[in-house]
Amino acid sequence: MTQASHHTDAANRSVAADLPLGDPADLQRVRHGRIAGLDRLVVHHDRSGKPILDTADWDFLDRETAPPSVNPSLWRQARLNREHGLYELVPGLYQVRGYDLANLSLVRGDTGWIVIDPLTSTETARAAMDLVREHLGDRPVSAVIYTHSHIDHFAGLAGVLPLEELAARQVPVVAPQGFLEEAVSENVLAGPAMVRRAGYMYGNALPRGESGHVDCGLGRSVPAGSVSLVAPTHEITATGQELTLDGVRIVFQLTPDSEAPAEMMFHFPELRALCAAENCSSVMHNLYTLRGAQVRDALAWSKYINESLRLFGDSSDLVFSSHNWPRIGATDVREYLRAQRDTYRFLHDQTMRLANDGLVMDEIAEQLDLPPSLAGEFGNRGYYGTVSHNAKAVYQRYLGWFDGNPANLHPLPPEAASSRYVEYMGGAAAVLARARADFEAGEYRWVAQVVNHVVFADPGNTEARELQAAALEQLGFQAESGAWRNFYLSGAQELRRPTPAPPAGRGGAGRSPLMRAMTVEMVFDLLGVRLDGPRADGTSLAIGWSFPDTGEQWTLRLEHGALNSWPSLDTDADVVLTMPRATLTDVIADLGSLPTRIQDGTIAVDGDVEALRRLFGLLVQPTQNFAIVEP
Incomplete structure (x- = not known):
């Protein structure tokens, strides 16, 4: 097992000293209303029979204190995301968490269940519904709501109820305006590139463990199961639009170009509960996702949360989301929404303030930090998005990829540039000699950057590959973001051994269940x-x-x-x-x-x-x- 260096150990100890990791508030929120769960949950792929989720893979998280190879803040988040089971948030409103990257939420209607966000895969959604039926009774599904157009919120619908039954009973499927177009375009036109990069972001090929995949920040992991896409029967086209589904009144808030191009939040007046979709989670979210997608509008995002506060803040005692855990009680709800709102507003406004002073995105990302009043709240920390890549996203949205320096207008592509860099620096042996010294000094960011040139100039240089892998590994061990850790460690793994075959059940643009909805x-x-x-x-x-x-x-x-x-x-x-x-x-x-x-x-x-x-x-x-x- 690869060990954390003494530099990484010291960096992680510093994080532990700076944060109140023992604060029990989030654990209390996670465990609120727990009804049942399984000691060990194993979900198998319908076709291959192979496990796509086995909670025993995360038994290494039993220890309370993080090992040196994991950022202690991420370790804390992983232990919270590891909790799984069926939870009653308020009477009539339930969640199944820990079965997928996302949560499956259910509202008790007059005759059956209103299901919100039926997860990523048929298999995990079916397992979640089996738990619901075992403990809450075998009620039919009377309506389905997709909060937004990302695959982990719609593709498991066939596991919630058979699609033939859905059609025969004409079960309403509600989604925000533009849902179908956005769901298909994101997963098909750029599908192969996104799937490949998502493998890095979610650590799909990494072994589970303290030197490998620990968590995704937003949730435990992404299951590689069967997917489907059913077009909505009802579209929400305006904020304030109301529907009564199976006797339950719902008031909708349309939030396009926030966390997803097509997204909505909604309120249950009789339950005094707000569904924040994925606009509010117990993380700082991505303004740019590392798997690749359109940059999100931080300013609009913050304004939508502010609108939610004005529309529903005084009539909500609960806010629940498509990921992580709920906030309970009027005070907690309002403080949480304000902090989430101000995180995205701060990132937007301060990035543009610095850009208007002439700083380029790399300079802004290096300089900007959340203020203590925001960074001190665990729900705003960079377990998924980070200040660094979110600031770059804001810059890109307004000013694009070009920083204005003509030297960067038409640079050589990576392979050609790397060969020249290595030549100018005196050859690969000279670069590696200096890089090894920098590695011993703990300069892992620089080592990863400079040795990358040697690898691109000569991918057969095994010494360079190993040194770059070692640097990426230490960066991963220090990362608070689950996505950053997974990217670093996936890169290190592929430098050391050949690229793995595509995971079973995933196919990017050739995913016919999604294509059938095109x-x-x-x-x-x-x-x-x-x-x-x-x-x-x-x-x-x-x-x-x-x-x-x-x-x-x-x-x-x-x-x-x-x-x-x-x-x-x-x-x-x-x-x-x-x-x-x-x-x-x-x-x-x-x-x-x-x-x-x-x-x-x-x-x-x-x-x-x-x-x-x-x-x-x-x-x-x-x-x-x-x-x-x-x-």
Whole structure:
């Protein structure tokens, strides 16, 4: 087992000395209303039968005091997130926590359960509902609410109730405006890149333990199970909109471009309870997520929380969220919302104050810290997002990637630049000799940065790979953020051994359950990012598409190495394909099935089928496990 260096041990001891780690308030909140749980929870993948969650993997957290290889603040958060089971928040309102990265929440209606955020996977959601039924009775699901468009809040719906039953009983599914478009675009168009980077962010390939994956900050871990996507039947389009679901009155607050592009909070007046979705959690959240996504609007985010305080603060004795644990009591609710509001406002305003003084994002990130009044509250600490990368996100949102220095306008790409850097510094041996001395001095940030040039100049240099891995490892051991720790340790692991195969049950852009919810336009947009544009230049063709079951007709046209589409059938199309709408998704998910579908008559072809072959011959599959810590 790799050991923490004496520099890392000292840094972590300093954190422990500076924070009231023994404060019991959060543990009391976590354990409030606990009804039941399992001593050991094991959830298996439906197809492979392999465990996707085994709580015994986190038994190393039994010890109260953090080992030298884990930031003691993150250790505390991990022990809190480790708690799992069924909880009554107030009579009629329940949560299952610790079965997934997210929480599954339930409200007792007149006839059944209103389920809020049915988790990431079918398997974990089913296990959560089994616990509910065992202890609260076998009631039907009468409504489903998605708080927002991230996959850990909708993809487990098939585990809450069979999708056939959902359709047959016409169970209402409520979501914020724009939910479907955002859920699909985030998980499909950029899916392969996000899935690969998410493997680093959530430590999917790391061993569980004090030298590996400890926690994600926002929750225990992300299960690699089966996913589905059911389109909402009801959209919330305005703040103040009300619905009564199964006899329960709900007042909604729309919060777009906050933690997600499509998100909402909502209030239960009779329960005096506010669902804060993921806009408020027991962490500082991400304004930019390290897996990659659109930068979030910190100013709007803070204003939404302020609006919640004005709308619901005086009529709420409970605030619960899609992650972590609730806040209970009017005073605790208001103090919590104010602190969360002011964390995002401070990050926004102070980043822009420094930017307007001429500081660039790296300088701002190095200089900025939360004030003690905010940093002293555990719920604002950087267990997930950090001041450092959130300040960069604010800068990027307003000013973009360019810092204004013309030397940075057109730099060499990493591999070419690294070769020059190493040459200028006297060669790899000279760099490594100085880097080893800096490593012994505890300068891990610099060692990771400078030795990265040696690795990119010569990825076969095993001495450089090991030294960089060792530096990344110590940075991970010191990180308070679960995401930072996982990134550092995943990078170290891949420097020491080959990139792992993609986890079972995950597929990025080829995830057909998500693709089935795509519109025709979304499918064609996906083809556009699969097109090898440079190779396609000089090829011009048009494909017509007709879907008799939906009455839609489309044209997909290739010109100048780019694909465009529109909802009408051009008369000069080279070929027209007629098929059921669902077949389009199936064919795009598996291009090799096209000849079979034509041969068996599922797809009728009118025109030059060779045009179709030319188009499909220009499409490429994304690389699932591209290199990150090496060229």
